[in-house]
Amino acid sequence: MVFIFGVNFNEHKLVKKALESFYALGPQKSVRILAKYCIHPRAKVGTLAPKTVTALTAxxxxxxxxxxxxxxxxxxxxxxxxxxxxxxxxHAMGLPVRGQRTRNQTESAKRLNRVDRRG
Structure with missing residues (x-):
C-alpha cells in the first residue's frame, strides 16, 4: 500500500487513476501532474520512488x-x-439545471441535484 495525500492506494493501481480518484482532479490535471514529475502515464503506484510520492503529496x-x-x-x-x-x-427543486428535457429521464438529476431546501 502506498500512502498519497492521506489515502492508501494499492500498489497495482495506475498513478493517473489514483490521482483522478481525488475530487476536482480530472484527466487533464492528472496528466499535467504526471508530466511535471516525469512519471510515465502507465506507471503504477508501487513503482514510484518515496521521493516522488512525497513530491506528489506536496x-x-x-x-x-x-x-x-x-x-x-x-x-x-x-x-x-x-x-x-x-x-x-x-437546483432547489432537484430538477435538471442545464436545459435537459424533463419529460422522460430526470431521475438522475432529481437524485444528484438535491440541495438542502431550508433557507
Missing amino acids: ELSTMTIEGDARRIVQENIQRLRDMGTYRGRR
Whole structure:
C-alpha cells in the first residue's frame, strides 16, 4: 500500500487513476501532474520512488481538492439560490439545471441535484 495525500492506494493501481480518484482532479490535471514529475502515464503506484510520492503529496496539498472543492461548489449553488436565479431554483427543486428535457429521464438529476431546501 502506498500512502498519497492521506489515502492508501494499492500498489497495482495506475498513478493517473489514483490521482483522478481525488475530487476536482480530472484527466487533464492528472496528466499535467504526471508530466511535471516525469512519471510515465502507465506507471503504477508501487513503482514510484518515496521521493516522488512525497513530491506528489506536496503538490496535492497546494491544490484545491476534496473537501475544499466540494465546499466551493456548494457555496456557488447557495449563491445562485440566494439570488433567485433560474439555475438556483432548479437546483432547489432537484430538477435538471442545464436545459435537459424533463419529460422522460430526470431521475438522475432529481437524485444528484438535491440541495438542502431550508433557507
